Amino acid sequence: MKRPPMLMHVIIRGERRGFGLWLPLFLLLPLALALFIIVSPLILISILVFWPRGWRKRALHIFGAAFEVFCSMRGLNVDIQGDHHCVYISAV
């Protein structure tokens, strides 16, 4: 099981203004889980609605796959620097 990223560092700088953020993803995960539990009845209904269309498998797997993509983000590093602009995203 891959460990999800714990922190995300985002820096965006424009010509005049900019900001830097340390996003504590480990704090967002319990919130996301709580939200998932709240929304799960709706998900269940949507799965039942899409059942005849053959989307059942996709609907069941999409959350697992999305979580896998999220967990795989650990180590992602995007650093773009221009003359007066800067975008830096790093998942730790």
Added chain:
Amino acid sequence: MADNKKKVLEMLAQNKISTDEAYRLLSALETEGSASEGTPKSGTAAKMKSKYLRVCILSGSEHEHGGKSDRVNVRVPMTLIRSGMKFTSLLPPEARDKVTGALQEKGIDFDMRNLKPEEIDELIEALSELEVDVAGSDGETVKVFVE
């Protein structure tokens, strides 16, 4: 391996082999098991080796902008590429058709419908040998490699 151990124990219970022989056979099985765990398959080794896809772009206009040059430095974990590719297999056929159409409009002849999950690992493995190094006349460089 568990089956082999079971067979040895059964043979011991049926008095076909002595306790010494059973002990030796079990030890041999354990040694064989740990040896095979220690030598990973070539595919797995390749996966372990290449961890990130790096894209580095450096503009050659360093002196024109007061010492600062435009640069792009992207490091994408190979696991993210792998799970992203697997994620595409969950796309509904209608969406896949649209993506394929959009790619063809841009001149890229790539049909997502032909992408099978078992081929994804092969594709990722092949990426480990990728190396692109382009140098422009103005000093700009583009490097794409796996590390």
